[in-house]
Amino acid sequence: MATSSSDRRAAVDKIRRDAQRADQRQGRIIILLSVLAALVIIGIPAVPIIKGMLDTNSVAKLNLSAIGAKASVCGSRILSPGTGTQQHVDPGTPVDYSAEASPPAFGQHEVYPDPIKRKMYTEIDRPRVAQLVHNLEHGYTIVWYDSTIADDSAAMTDLKGIADKFQGEDDFRKKLKIVPWLKTDGKPFPKGQHVAITHWAKEAAKADAAAAKKAKVTADAGVWQYCSEVSGQALQEFMTAYPYLNSPEPTAG
Template sequence: MAKQAKSDRQKVIDDIRKKQKGADKRRGYMIVGVCVVVALLIVGAAAYRPVMNWIDLRGFEDLDLESIGAPASACGKVETKPAEGSNDHIPTGTPVVYDDAPPAFGPHWNELNVAPAPMDDKFYFADERPELESLVHNLEHGYTIVWYDETIADDEDAVTELQAVAKKFPGTDNYRYKFIAAPWTSDDADGAEFPDGQHIAYTHWSAGGEGETDPEKAEGVWQYCSEFSGEALEEFMIDYPYLDSPEPDAM
């Protein structure tokens, strides 16, 4: 009888151990499953924004430049001032303090692969933007630069809009597409803030007219906007094409 009781107890113990092992295995599967789900969520979150950016950009492909963004009324009048600094090359790495925010002309760097910035790069985020001294060299070569401030940089839709605009000026073969969209940061590295309520600035270094060679006629050109306007940009680039610059034939 005692032997039978011992056998029954052992069976109960074995059943408990078996159930415990099963529970441990199921718990292990659950932990693995949760880890997999978390990993997929992390990967999905990382991929979500690039995918959505791609989808958003596709939506602009069939739009004309003038149809993108706000109407031209979002921008103020074009402003100009006498320009200087053409062919004023200073050693790369030497900082320049520009009087204007942003600059439209002035001394600039001149080093292969550094200044001017390459024509095939049309849009920059803050952490990848060339130095101002390089971009001013682009202006000397006839580029139009669209500068955007921190307010725009913090707005994903506004940034996507500018990225889409940059894609309207592809490649390096057509000099009419000398265009760059670049961030402006109102800190010691860049300079003062844009005028109150303005978050976009178009700049161009004009020679004073297409084919003009008299440096006394050169001028910097600005147009500030509260938000991006493709309509205003198109008119700006028609009025101030790449040919109207100190060195239009240089890339």
């Protein structure tokens, strides 16, 4: 039976697509082998680097709730009456947050928040704490991690995977910062806890009504949740309970 022109075009298109995919796979393999060869030439151990690349790619494919440990590694959310709305200081001005839990979830803060574009930081490039508190006023959720997490490559890979889920500048639902809490910043997290999630809320979530009543929260509230490990599931639940709209100044960037 004769083959129609449309069938021939479809067959040609399939061959072309298959060839393009093969070229892409071959290209990725060539790049990977080139990187490996370069590392060997300059004497840098390649296996840990390649493994890190593969681990990061693997985590990036997971849903947020599947990254890291289950939410059970985190304690209950803690609330405290919030203060400091629109109380600004000049950049670099020392601000004492020691009266509250570490890290801060509200308070006096610098004039300018950190821009929304960057999601994750390390010790060498993190914004000042007082600057990040301004981000909290604008509805950001901040994930703080201590040196135990910073020294754990698997945990850092999980945090990078979480940060990747929040890339973008136009969607305020992605108001997230992942930053280290340093020994020089103030009191450490509670014993055995290495991650702290914080939010500056305009009002307590309904799920936290009992905790709010106990803490005598009537309006603005600082919200904390401490975890022993990184947990995307806990973060998702936290940000569902405390979205960016639940904050003193949610429409600011």
